[in-house]
Amino acid sequence: MPKDAERSQIVLPPKAKGEPGQDPALHGPRPRRRRIGLFLSLALVALATLVVLTSLLIHFGSTRPLALGKQSTLPAGPLGSFIKPPYNASQVNALTHLGDRMTYKQLAILYVAHMSLDEKLGQLIMTESEQNAYSDDLDYMVTQLHVGGMIMYDSHLQTTSQARATTSQTQKRAKIPLLISVDEEGGAYVNRLEHIYGSRPGPWEISQSGNLNFDR
Structure with missing residues (x-):
C-alpha cells in the first residue's frame, strides 16, 4: 500500500463527457423556472377564455328578444328617457326641450359650463x-x-x-x-x-x- 504522502499525490483521471450517471442536469431534479412558466401560461389562457365568455354573454344577453306577454319599461333619468331610433315626434320634442325637465340648478351649471x-x-x-x-x-x-x-x-x-x-x-x-x-x-x-x-x-x-x- 502507498504511504500517506504518496497517496496525496495520486491524481484521478477526468471523467469523460456524456458518460451515463455523470451529468447532474440530466438526472437531477427539474428546474423550478420551467414549472413557473407553465403555470403562467395556463393562467393567461384561462383569463383569455373568461374574457371571451363574458363578452359573448353580454352580447347575447342584450340582443335576446323579450318573452311574449312581457313589456319592457325604459329607465328614465334627469334628462329624459333612454330611447333608441327611430324617434317619433314626441321623443324628438323631449330631446330638444331638455330644459323642461331640468332644475334651475342644473340649468345654471349648464349655462356656466358653456360661458x-x-x-x-x-x-x-x-x-x-x-x-x-x-x-x-x-x-x-x-x-x-x-x-x-x-x-x-x-x-x-x-x-x-x-x-x-x-x-x-x-x-x-x-x-x-x-x-x-x-x-x-x-x-x-x-x-x-x-x-x-x-x-x-x-x-x-x-x-x-x-x-x-x-x-x-
Whole structure:
C-alpha cells in the first residue's frame, strides 16, 4: 500500500463527457423556472377564455328578444328617457326641450359650463344708460360686454309703454336674461316711478308715520 504522502499525490483521471450517471442536469431534479412558466401560461389562457365568455354573454344577453306577454319599461333619468331610433315626434320634442325637465340648478351649471371668461365677468356688472330708449351704447354693453343687468332711471320711465319697449328690446338682445332694477327710493328726491305710479312716500316718511299700512 502507498504511504500517506504518496497517496496525496495520486491524481484521478477526468471523467469523460456524456458518460451515463455523470451529468447532474440530466438526472437531477427539474428546474423550478420551467414549472413557473407553465403555470403562467395556463393562467393567461384561462383569463383569455373568461374574457371571451363574458363578452359573448353580454352580447347575447342584450340582443335576446323579450318573452311574449312581457313589456319592457325604459329607465328614465334627469334628462329624459333612454330611447333608441327611430324617434317619433314626441321623443324628438323631449330631446330638444331638455330644459323642461331640468332644475334651475342644473340649468345654471349648464349655462356656466358653456360661458367664456368675458361672459362670466360681464354677469357681475349692472349697467345704466342715460338715453330714454334702447340705444347703440346700451346694445354694445348688452351684446359685447355681456352685462348681467340694467338699472333704470326716470329717463327710461316716462311712460309705461316706453319702459316696456326698453326692457323688451334689452332682454331680446341679451344672450342670458338680464336682471332689471330701478333706482327707486320714493319721497321728494328719488322718485323715478313718479310718471307711472305718481308720488310715493320715502322710507323716512313711512317710518315716522308708525303705520304699517301707510303706503299700502
